[in-house]
Amino acid sequence: METSRIAETLGILKSEDALAVSEASFKESSLELAGSTIQMRTAGEGKPLLVLHGELGFPGWMNYHETLAVDRKLYAPSHPGYDQSDGIDWMMQVRDLAGWYLEALDDMDLKEIDVIGFSFGGWLAAEMAVMDPTKFRKLVLVAPMGVKPEEGEIYDIFLNLAPDYLKEAIHDSNSCDEFDLICPDEPSPEMLELWEVAREQSCKLGWKPYMYSLSLKHLLHRLKNLETLIVWGKEDKIVPIDAGRIYHESIPGSSIEVMENIGHRPEIEKPNEFTKLITKFLGSK
């Protein structure tokens, strides 16, 4: 039931400012997985890498997707309830979503895969990993939500509009080439709608406690044999870096990279630096 189409859904790739990203470089399809239909993007060949988006849904096909797909097969789904993926009524917390995803990976016959999760998607990746660490080869968490920082609070995305949140997420939007793609001055009606769809789904999963689980921290110890990299921007105003400390201390053997002059979105703010770091950690095919 694969219906390939050029990924112009968001209207983002049409932008004249689009970087050197070929429109045909990835394939978008709608997939039946674990009893639901979701929107999936794939690119490249090689070892599988699952990319889990954050609280505002799939950001569009960005430079970091393109680079990471150079020597591996990249899977970038939209979670159920985000973008064009069907919502699932019984999902009321991130752990529900994580359980669903594990079966979705079964259905795709993916084993020992690498996974990278951003922000809310980092929380999701951590939940999936503690449920079934053997499913994964390496884990990358980029400024993940999911644990309660002891210093600072997680930024309230529901009491702020999406563009205000995105501006807060980026440390220096002037020197961020892709900022206009994720947060244009005049977002298209489609983009505005997808933001609201995403916020509604994130609200269903993370309203209370706000964007963390009280138990995840205690379960992270199970990742002791899973090679884990935690990445944080030093200037992150969305998820306090103290949450990074907690992740790092809770996952034995994990490493943490703190990137200077970067906020909550290192993959957007410094894509070259970021993808080098990730590629080095994941190794080549």
Added chain:
Amino acid sequence: MFIGHFTERPYQDPESGYFGATGLPIKDLSLSNEIYDPILGSDLYNRYLDEKVYAEEMGFDGLMLNEHHSTPFCMGGAMNVEASILARITKRAKIVLLGNILPIWDDPLWLVEQLAMIDMISKGRLVSGWVRGTGRESVSHNAPPAYNWERFQEAHDFIVKAWSEPGPFRWEGKHYQYRYVNPWMRPYQKPHPQIMLPGVVSRDSIVWAAKQRIPYIMLATQLEPTRQSFQVYHDTAKEEGYEAGSQNFGYLWKVHVDETEELAEEVARKFVQGPSNPFLAGNEGTANPALLKLPGLTSRRRILPTANVATANRGGQLSRSFEEQVEDYTIISGTPKTVIPKIRHVLEYLRPGSVFFWDGDGAMTHDDQMRSLRLMGEEVIPAVREIADELELRSPFEVSPKTGEPIGEISEEAASVTGD
């Protein structure tokens, strides 16, 4: 015709800097309660209760209360407390709660209990409305807005069952679970108090009300969009196989009566001079755009014609002037002689069986309110009753919204069906 009295019970603090149309912005959820003066609060709570007692004395059928949270424009954060007091200190008028904010209650069994107690203490005078609340309410009580509508419906079903069926029973729902529902209190009215649904925005809500045959009360919106929204109810009723009548509709709007035309206008202008109220057109303060977009609170598509003109805080038209509101009948003020024909126009246009006069708000003083209540009792209410009789506008207490039958004539068997 059922005639009720309403005020938001604003926190009127001349010292606050936010009172009297100063122009200082009150952005929703941005004002610290460090300026709150409980001595003043004490006086105001007692004043508003006194005014309700007087409203009953002057012949109002209903004393209406509402509830908002974390905001100076409405002091009814725990409305059921005020209702409990009115249950004991008034004798005849119905206590109309429009309404309890169902989705923000994590444990709606408290509502089953509190409202049954109010109904008993008042000897069966409770009218129990439900609302979904604004974004402010969801945030204040940390209730997930994306589940607002689901929680509303489930809480309603649960409360009605707990009121009307013998316990103990179990409730295993999506949002609420109980293993022992057996409250040791039952509503005085059988099978339970009349339910009403006030609103302005959601099409889902008005369709739901029509399907449940619950009267819908449109809150302070312009006449034509209100009539269009009522049509949604009428159409749904038809689909459900019944004819909706005046007993299914209510309308609330600003009405102030005074001794002279000059005084009436001077005082009515105070509607727009209190602590900024997003529901008081002309003095909305600064809308909090994030609250308008609180995810999932209201369907982004299924809204009513009234939504665009309802409130600034729902993204509607900002700041209609006092003059414009007088022009389009959303504020009616004057002496009884000039006010009565204008009320007639509204009744003819909308054909509601229940009306609520919104008065004594904004910067109006206790004396302003008391003069208006007296004149309403002496002249306006009797005249409105005559007009309503002439127009055959029947309230849900005269004609059952459930059956369309006159209430006095229905059999006991039919009565057991009424209201659930």
